[in-house]
Amino acid sequence: MITVRPAIALDAASMANLLNAIIDEGGTTALTTQVSGPDLADWMASKYERAAWHVAVDGSEQVVGFQWIASGTDYLPPEAAEIATFVQVGQTGLGIGSKLFDATRKAAKELGYKWINANIRADNEGGLIYYQSRGFQDYGRIEGYELADGQVVDKILKRYDL
Known part of the structure; x- marks a missing residue:
């Protein structure tokens, strides 16, 4: 149960660990270098303004996905949040992302956002779907x-109005 x-x-x-496995697999995230637990703890604590972070955990409290929203990007207005979603390799399509988005959508409204921006690699078919x-x-x-590794990709911008 998730x-x-x-x-x-x-x-x-x-x-x-979950994110590093996705980075290693390649093709779905703009991140190209490994992150550490302290890196993510720092991001959660201070890097992003008006942020909400959620994890999806299994019955043994193992993280199988996470999602965050935050403001502070240089190209979005203050009423828009940026979103990022990561689901454990091999666990996509099982409803984890849906459950995460239910919590994130509610948090976005509570934080006063009007819409959510998703910035997705054009070659990330699963993310686009x-x-x-x-x-x-x-x-x-x-x-x-x-x-960061020099690879050039196109990105699709998607919008969700709250």
């Missing part, structure tokens, strides 16, 4: 985005 709850600092190491299935609509494209 449950969703707010993320805490003690989740950071498990979240980092996920956000589309949640009701996000395409509204823009970033062409020729250079990742």
Whole structure:
């Protein structure tokens, strides 16, 4: 059974392990270098303004997914939150992302956001399908985005109005 709850600092190491497996697999995230538990704990504590972090955990409290929203990007207005979603490799399509988004959508409203922006690699078919299935609509494209490792990808911008 999967449950969703707010993320805490003690989740950071498990979240980092999950994210690093996704980074290693490649093709779905703009992140290209490994992160540590302390990195994620720092992000949760201070990096993002008006943020909400949620984890999906299994019956043994193992993190199988996480999602966050935050403001502070240089290209979004203050009424918009940026979203990021990560589900354990091999566990996509099982409803984890849906449960996470239910909690995130509620948190976004409570934080006063009017809409949520998803910035997705154009070659991330699973991510594009996920956000589309949640009701996000395409509204823009970033062409020729250079990742930290030098790879160049296009990104699709999707919007969810709260």
